[in-house]
Amino acid sequence: MTCVRLFSNMLFMSDYNFTEIEKKWQKYWDENKTFKITEDPKVPKEKRCYVLDMFPYPSSAGLHVGHPEGYTATDIYSRFLMMNGYKVLHPMGYDSFGLPAENYAIKTGTHPGISTEENIEKFEKQIKSLGFCYDWDRKVCTHNEHYYKWTQWIFLKLFEQGLAYEAETPINFCPSCKTGLANEEVKDGNCERCHSKVERKNLRQWILKITAYADRLLADLETLDWSESIKIMQRNWIGRSEGANVTFDLADGSGEIEVYTTRPDTLFGATYMVLAPEHPLVEKITTSEQKQAIEDYKTTANSKSDLERTELAKDKTGVFTGAYAINPVNNKKVPVWISDYILMSYGTGAIMAVPGHDERDFEFAKKFDIPIIQVVSRDGTFHELKEAFTEDGVAVNSGEFDGLPTKEFKEKITDWLDKKGKGKKAVNYKLRDWIFSRQRYWGEPIPLVHCEKCGIVAVPYDQLPLTLPEVKVFAPSGTGESPLATIDEWVNTKCPKCGGKGKRETNTMPQWAGSCWYYLRYLDPDNGKEFASKEKIDYWMPVNLYVGGAEHAVLHLLYARFWHKVLYDLGLVNTIEPFQRLINQGMITSFAYQRKNGSLVPVDEVDEADGEKYIEKATGEQVERIIAKMSKSLKNVINPDDVVRDFGADAMRMYEMFMGPLEVSKPWSTNGIFGIKRFLERVYRLGEKSLSDEKADDKLVRLLHKTIKKVTEDTGSLAFNTAIAQMMIFTGEINSLETLPKTLWEPFVLLLSPYAPHLAEELWEKCGNKASVAMQKWPEFSEELAIDDVITLVVQINGKVRTKLETSRGLSKEQLEEEAMKAPRIQELIEGKAIVKIIAVPDRLVNIVIKG
RNA sequence: GCCGGCGUGGUGAAAUUGGUAGACACGCCAGACUCAAAAUCUGGUGGGGGCAACUCUGUAUCGGUUCAAGUCCGAUCGCCGGUACCA
Numbered sequence: 001m002t003c004v005r006l007f008s009n010m011l012f013m014s015d016y017n018f019t020e021i022e023k024k025w026q027k028y029w030d031e032n033k034t035f036k037i038t039e040d041p042k043v044p045k046e047k048r049c050y051v052l053d054m055f056p057y058p059s060s061a062g063l064h065v066g067h068p069e070g071y072t073a074t075d076i077y078s079r080f081l082m083m084n085g086y087k088v089l090h091p092m093g094y095d096s097f098g099l100p101a102e103n104y105a106i107k108t109g110t111h112p113g114i115s116t117e118e119n120i121e122k123f124e125k126q127i128k129s130l131g132f133c134y135d136w137d138r139k140v141c142t143h144n145e146h147y148y149k150w151t152q153w154i155f156l157k158l159f160e161q162g163l164a165y166e167a168e169t170p171i172n173f174c175p176s177c178k179t180g181l182a183n184e185e186v187k188d189g190n191c192e193r194c195h196s197k198v199e200r201k202n203l204r205q206w207i208l209k210i211t212a213y214a215d216r217l218l219a220d221l222e223t224l225d226w227s228e229s230i231k232i233m234q235r236n237w238i239g240r241s242e243g244a245n246v247t248f249d250l251a252d253g254s255g256e257i258e259v260y261t262t263r264p265d266t267l268f269g270a271t272y273m274v275l276a277p278e279h280p281l282v283e284k285i286t287t288s289e290q291k292q293a294i295e296d297y298k299t300t301a302n303s304k305s306d307l308e309r310t311e312l313a314k315d316k317t318g319v320f321t322g323a324y325a326i327n328p329v330n331n332k333k334v335p336v337w338i339s340d341y342i343l344m345s346y347g348t349g350a351i352m353a354v355p356g357h358d359e360r361d362f363e364f365a366k367k368f369d370i371p372i373i374q375v376v377s378r379d380g381t382f383h384e385l386k387e388a389f390t391e392d393g394v395a396v397n398s399g400e401f402d403g404l405p406t407k408e409f410k411e412k413i414t415d416w417l418d419k420k421g422k423g424k425k426a427v428n429y430k431l432r433d434w435i436f437s438r439q440r441y442w443g444e445p446i447p448l449v450h451c452e453k454c455g456i457v458a459v460p461y462d463q464l465p466l467t468l469p470e471v472k473v474f475a476p477s478g479t480g481e482s483p484l485a486t487i488d489e490w491v492n493t494k495c496p497k498c499g500g501k502g503k504r505e506t507n508t509m510p511q512w513a514g515s516c517w518y519y520l521r522y523l524d525p526d527n528g529k530e531f532a533s534k535e536k537i538d539y540w541m542p543v544n545l546y547v548g549g550a551e552h553a554v555l556h557l558l559y560a561r562f563w564h565k566v567l568y569d570l571g572l573v574n575t576i577e578p579f580q581r582l583i584n585q586g587m588i589t590s591f592a593y594q595r596k597n598g599s600l601v602p603v604d605e606v607d608e609a610d611g612e613k614y615i616e617k618a619t620g621e622q623v624e625r626i627i628a629k630m631s632k633s634l635k636n637v638i639n640p641d642d643v644v645r646d647f648g649a650d651a652m653r654m655y656e657m658f659m660g661p662l663e664v665s666k667p668w669s670t671n672g673i674f675g676i677k678r679f680l681e682r683v684y685r686l687g688e689k690s691l692s693d694e695k696a697d698d699k700l701v702r703l704l705h706k707t708i709k710k711v712t713e714d715t716g717s718l719a720f721n722t723a724i725a726q727m728m729i730f731t732g733e734i735n736s737l738e739t740l741p742k743t744l745w746e747p748f749v750l751l752l753s754p755y756a757p758h759l760a761e762e763l764w765e766k767c768g769n770k771a772s773v774a775m776q777k778w779p780e781f782s783e784e785l786a787i788d789d790v791i792t793l794v795v796q797i798n799g800k801v802r803t804k805l806e807t808s809r810g811l812s813k814e815q816l817e818e819e820a821m822k823a824p825r826i827q828e829l830i831e832g833k834a835i836v837k838i839i840a841v842p843d844r845l846v847n848i849v850i851k852g
Numbered sequence: 853g854c855c856g857g858c859g860u861g862g863u864g865a866a867a868u869u870g871g872u873a874g875a876c877a878c879g880c881c882a883g884a885c886u887c888a889a890a891a892u893c894u895g896g897u898g899g900g901g902g903c904a905a906c907u908c909u910g911u912a913u914c915g916g917u918u919c920a921a922g923u924c925c926g927a928u929c930g931c932c933g934g935u936a937c938c939a
Contacts, residue, residue, distance in 0.1 A: 188936090229856050233934055236855065241938075261939060274939090316937090339937095346938045353939085359853095360937055430938050550933075625863095627932095658877070660865060664858085665932080672864060675877045678892095685892090722866070725876035732876095735893085794872045799920045801872055839919050844871055849919050 016684035018648030022758040035133040043087045050089045051078045054548025057095045058119035063126040065638045070547045070585040072653045075132045079754035080715045083778035091522040093140035098511045102442035105474040112442040130649045140521045142514025148444045149465035150531035163209045173201035178476040179438045208434040225581040233553045239430025246423040251324035260347030265409035267329045268398040269375035270352040273336045276344040277301040287322025301340040316364040328422040362388035437507030439482040444509040449502040451495035516563040542575040550584040586665035590636035592628035602635040650756035657720035687763040696741040708781035711751045747779035794845035795820045813840040820846035
């Protein structure tokens with residue numbers, strides 16, 4: 001019985017053995033180096049395209065379903081371009097320096113190099129299992145010394161340009177990662193990577209002067225083809241503001257205080273001043289009576305982390321220094337306070353406080369009973385200020401300037417101050433310089449030597465790469481120094497300049513360093529003389545399309561742009577920006593369940609009842625299905641390996657593209673992939689049918705051309721979901737044919753090939769053609785055949801659809817009206833009514849407006 | 853709080869940019885094939901009413917512009933992302 005049953009099952013079962021097909025073609029591409037790309041000067045610039053993915057950090061967790069989303073998108077696009085006659089550079093590599101490997105080393109003693117290599121191998125196997133058309137000969141790994149030699153080289157260029165400086169300043173320190181962090185790496189007061197609470201700590205740091213490029217980083221955003229939201233995020237991060245620096249003399253004549261304000265027009269309303277607690281003037285100006293109070297305040301402020309400072313933001317605190325300053329516009333004496341709501345790192349670290357027109361100052365003034373003076377009014381009259389009025393308006397209470405609108409007043413008063421030598425126009429940025437050192441082992445050593453005589457000396461270029469020494473202990477020293485500091489034979493060196501005693505810099509670079517320029521190394525990965533040759537840079541740059549997650553909106557994209565601009569200024573690259581077009585793929589989320597009280601329930605603890613209700617097994621309580629990020633705790637993580645094993649790489653690729661638009665986040669549903677699997681099986685079965693040289697039915701020819709048009713346009717604009725839908729429509733229509741006309745089938749296989757490359761290769765071969773399908777010419781369509789000659793004309797009465805008519809395309813408005821009026825249904829409905837007007841939209845609809 | 857983005861069937865989503873709302877797919881229902889099931893194929897499927905032809909209603913909510921609104925404008929609510937004393 002079982003035998004017979006098995007046999008009959010076999011007969012009807014689909015023969016689509018994706019595992020075998022996919023293995024076969026991956027081997028073929030690999031062995032034939034199908035996607036190896038070389039620079040051919042005969043190919044004109046406009047037919048070259050650089051399509052780049054954000055390279056992954058090779059984590060031990062392996063590939064996440066989010067990775068293949070972007071990779072598939074660029075893969076389809078690259079293959080599409082190749083078939084359209086483009087030279088496409090499409091590389092892949094690994095951002096392989098990073099903390100997780102080092103933390104793993106601390107735990108297990110495994111050298112991070114070893115675990116990293118293992119992870120890379122695993123990643124690569126997973127990436128290759130999806131059949132992407134990368135030119136693997138161009139692979140780069142940032143931890144490879146032939147790569148980081150050039151990271152160090154570029155760092156030295158920055159150093160030479162005066163863009164790297166050493167400073168001992170309070171920095172963000174992650175007690176868990178035991179390292180300093182850049183401002184961008186702190187999220188809500190927590191470490192971006194491990195989420196521990198960030199502390200303030202004084203450490204000697206290398207810092208890159210990214211602020212020197214703030215204006216260009218801002219201005220050049222205009223030249224980029226990026227989504228507006230990412231541009232806005234970068235603009236906000238750079239945070240440019242215009243205002244004035246204004247000088248207030250101290251009342252006792254002992255000096256002056258410079259403040260930055262964006263509202264110089266409110267100077268007449270300044271009733272006090274505030275210095276940041278760390279401001280150097282504080283010590284000088286504090287009177288003896290206030291000394292103790294000021295010292296106490298400084299101590300508490302200093303012990304607070306930035307997070308605590310903001311957490312306690314609801315209640316303003318501060319102490320009077322005892323000193324007074326003179327307001328330059330009216331010579332009034334104003335008290336000088338200190339408060340931690342003023343940050344030393346922004347502007348001049350000091351403000352003039354205008355409580356009438358600034359919320360923070362208002363709050364402070366209320367608490368400490370400082371006078372509030374209105375100097376701006378919406379309509380020029382006085383009101384009692386119940387809260388700060390921060391909008392623009394008309395000046396009042398401002399002496400000779402009364403009546404001036406805010407904007408004009410700003411200019412006038414700035415000029416006035418300038419003439420009196422009391423102020424100057426000024427621009428400020430929220431962007432801070434980039435803290436570039438990490439007290440860690442697994443990163444690029446900073447190639448500098450501290451010499452007793454010569455100071456800081458760069459390691460000569462011919463001695464690069466400065467490689468990482470072997471260590472036995474990976475844990476940071478705990479004193480804030482990197483593990484490298486414990487290796488005397490490495491640290492103690494000769495000064496490259498004077499030959500005297502020198503000590504190597506023991507900080508390493510942050511992970512972002514390697515990713516700041518990797519797109520350039522792909523151009524010329526084996527070059528031992530330069531990071532990339534000028535010819536190759538000219539050949540390919542800029543990156544035409546860059547696809548990756550939005551989580552890098554500020555960090556990576558800002559840093560890489562900064563480095564690129566430095567290289568540009570040195571004449572080493574040919575474009576002011578590295579990434580011309582940027583697309584952020586949406587996150588792939590997953591389903592989870594939520595109890596009425598808002599707590600989340602893992603997916604394996606919930607049953608589905610009647611296909612719509614969800615019941616928590618343990619309690620029988622009904623829960624709601626929600627969309628959540630994939631997480632181990634919710635047990636809703638999808639492993640790409642499982643998907644490839646169960647459905648195949650082609651199905652995985654196509655499903656991820658079919659889920660919805662590339663840019664939006666969307667939930668993974670394993671049910672959804674069945675539809676794609678069925679589609680691919682149907683395509684496979686179609687390929688089993690015999691091919692004929694007969695002419696195809698006219699209707700099907702039209703459908704084919706329509707399909708080519710839709711797939712061509714949608715693939716070109718990265719609208720993969722609708723392109724797939726059109727291919728589904730096509731297969732649905734040809735499914736019932738006994739034999740397939742070659743002229744119908746072959747173009748379809750070509751259309752499918754960027755999406756499901758393995759299956760398409762197989763089908764192409766079955767048609768009797770030679771591989772590779774990826775090297776074929778993209779099918780063309782005829783505009784004329786791509787549109788239906790018969791259209792459905794919608795006839796509306798007062799905007800409501802009343803009937804639909806089949807008419808031929810291209811009728812004039814008059815003809816349309818005539819057709820519409822002839823329709824019996826319409827005749828009936830307009831009987832005895834007055835026609836007000838008729839709107840005819842060619843090839844679409846006729847709307848008859850009637851009355852009565 | 854501020855700055856972005858988004859709210860369309862039971863579900864993922866389409867909609868030529870102001871012109872047939874729900875393409876395509878999942879799920880569900882029915883039918884064909886089968887002893888039966890699976891697979892496959894065919895048809896149906898926003899909601900309400902009607903035997904039917906039809907009809908009313910429907911794109912978060914309310915209002916507006918228009919012959920015509922998912923699309924434009926105004927207000928409100930909700931979700932997501934960014935940011936947070938930046939003077």
